[in-house]
Amino acid sequence: MSGAVATAEPIGRRNWLKPSIARERRWALWASYIVLVFFAIGFLAPPYFELVTALKTSQQIGSGKDPWFTAHPYFGNFIGIITNPDFQTFFLNTVKVTLIVVVLTLAMSILAAYALARMRFFGSHAFATGVFLTYLVPESLLFIPLFKVLSFLHLINSTWCLVLVWPTLSVPFCTWIMIGYFSSIPKELDEAAMIDGASHLQMLWKIFIPVALPGIIAATIFAFTVCWGDFLYPLAYLFTGKQMVLTAGIVSDLIHGDVLDWGHIMAANVVASAPPVIIYAFLMDYYIAGLTAGATKG
Numbered sequence: 001m002s003g004a005v006a007t008a009e010p011i012g013r014r015n016w017l018k019p020s021i022a023r024e025r026r027w028a029l030w031a032s033y034i035v036l037v038f039f040a041i042g043f044l045a046p047p048y049f050e051l052v053t054a055l056k057t058s059q060q061i062g063s064g065k066d067p068w069f070t071a072h073p074y075f076g077n078f079i080g081i082i083t084n085p086d087f088q089t090f091f092l093n094t095v096k097v098t099l100i101v102v103v104l105t106l107a108m109s110i111l112a113a114y115a116l117a118r119m120r121f122f123g124s125h126a127f128a129t130g131v132f133l134t135y136l137v138p139e140s141l142l143f144i145p146l147f148k149v150l151s152f153l154h155l156i157n158s159t160w161c162l163v164l165v166w167p168t169l170s171v172p173f174c175t176w177i178m179i180g181y182f183s184s185i186p187k188e189l190d191e192a193a194m195i196d197g198a199s200h201l202q203m204l205w206k207i208f209i210p211v212a213l214p215g216i217i218a219a220t221i222f223a224f225t226v227c228w229g230d231f232l233y234p235l236a237y238l239f240t241g242k243q244m245v246l247t248a249g250i251v252s253d254l255i256h257g258d259v260l261d262w263g264h265i266m267a268a269n270v271v272a273s274a275p276p277v278i279i280y281a282f283l284m285d286y287y288i289a290g291l292t293a294g295a296t297k298g
Contacts, residue, residue, distance in 0.1 A: 047273070054078065054266035061262050077267035086241055087268055090249035094272075097162045097245060098227040104163070105170040105223040106216065112171075113178030114204050118190060128179055135172035139232045142168070150237060157239045165233050170226045174219035181215030182208060221283055225276055246272040 048068075053061060055073040081087050116128045146165050147156070155161040185208060193203045209216065234248035241253045250268045254261070 047270075050266045050269055053262055054270050056263060058261065058263055074263075077263040078271065081264050081267045081271060084254075084264075086249065086253050087271075089242060090244050090246045090253075091272075093159050093243065093249075094228065094245040094247075097159050097166070098224060100163050101166045101170065101227045102220060102223045105167055105174050106220060108167065108171050109174035109178050109219055110204070110209070110216070112175045113182055114200070114208060116175070117179045117182035118208075119200065128176075131172050132176045135169070135176070139169070139230075143232055143236045146233075147236060156237055157243055159238070159243050159245070161237045162227075162233060162245070165237070166227050166230065169230065170223040174223055177219050177222070178212065178215055181212045185211055217283060221279060224279065228276055 052068060052070055054077050055070050055075070057074045057076070060070065060074075112131070116131075146168075150156050150161045150164070153161075153164075155164065189207050189211075190203060193207055198206070229247065231247040234245045235252070238244050238248055241249065244253060246268075250265065250272065254265055254268060
C-alpha cells in the first residue's frame with residue numbers, strides 16, 4: 001500500500017508538469033493583459049497630464065505642486081481658448097480643408113480601388129503595390145520638392161496648398177484599404193449585374209459602395225485623422241495666422257516670444273484633439289471591420 005502511494009505522487013507531479021492548453025491560454029491571457037496595461041498607461045499618461053494641466057491656473061502650473069492632480073478644476077483656460085479669435089480661425093481652417101480633402105480622397109480612392117480590384121488590366125497588381133509604396137515615403141523627404149511645386153503654383157501661405165498636398169498622404173492608404181474590401185466582394189455580383197446590362201459606374205454606385213460601406217467609413221476615418229493631425233506640411237507652407245490650421249497655429253501664434261501660457265496651450269490641444277477622439281469612439285467598430293476586410297475572401 002505504501003508503495004502504491006509513493007508511486008502515485010510522482011505520477012501526479014508529472015501530470016501537473018505536462019503542458020496544458022488551458023493553462024497555456026490562461027498564462028498567455030494574463031501576459032497579454034499585463035502588457036496592455038503598461039501600454040495603456042504609457043499612451044494615456046500624456047493626454048491625462050495635458051488635461052490636468054489645462055484645468056489649472058497659471059499659478060498652480062508654475063508652482064509645480066501635484067502635477068498629476070488638481071483639487072479645484074479651473075475652466076478659464078478652455079473659455080479663453082474657445083473665445084480666442086485666432087483659435088477660432090485655426091479651427092475653421094482645419095475643418096474646411098479637412099472636409100475638402102476627405103471628399104477628394106474618397107472620390108479618388110474609391111474609383112482607383114474599383115479599377116485595380118475589378119477591372120483587370122496589364123500591370124494592375126504592380127500598380128496597386130506601387131500606390132501603397134508611395135504611402136511609405138516620409139513627409140520629411142517630400143516637403144522640399146513639394147515646396148518648389150507649390151511655389152510655382154503660387155499657393156504658398158494658402159490653405160489651398162494643403163488641399164493639394166494632403167491627398168498625397170491619404171489617397172494611397174485609403175486606396176489600399178478599398179482594394180482589399182472590393183476584392184472580398186464575391187465576383188458573382190459583378191457577373192449578375194453585367195448580365196442585367198449594368199455599366200461599371202452603375203455597379204460601383206449600386207452594388208460596391210453599399211456593400212463596402214464599412215471599408216468606406218474606415219477610409220474616411222483614416223483620411224480625417226491624417227489631415228486633422230498633420231503637422232509638418234502646415235508648418236512648412238503656412239506663415240500667417242489667418243491661413244494657419246490647428247497643428248501649426250497652436251505652436252506658432254499662441255506662443256508669444258518666450259512667454260508660454262501652458263494652461264491655454266494645453267486647453268487648445270485638448271479641444272483640437274476632441275473631434276478625432278469622438279469619431280473613433282463612435283465608429284471604431286467600422287474602422288476595424290474596414291481594415292480587416294481584405295484578410296479573407298468571400
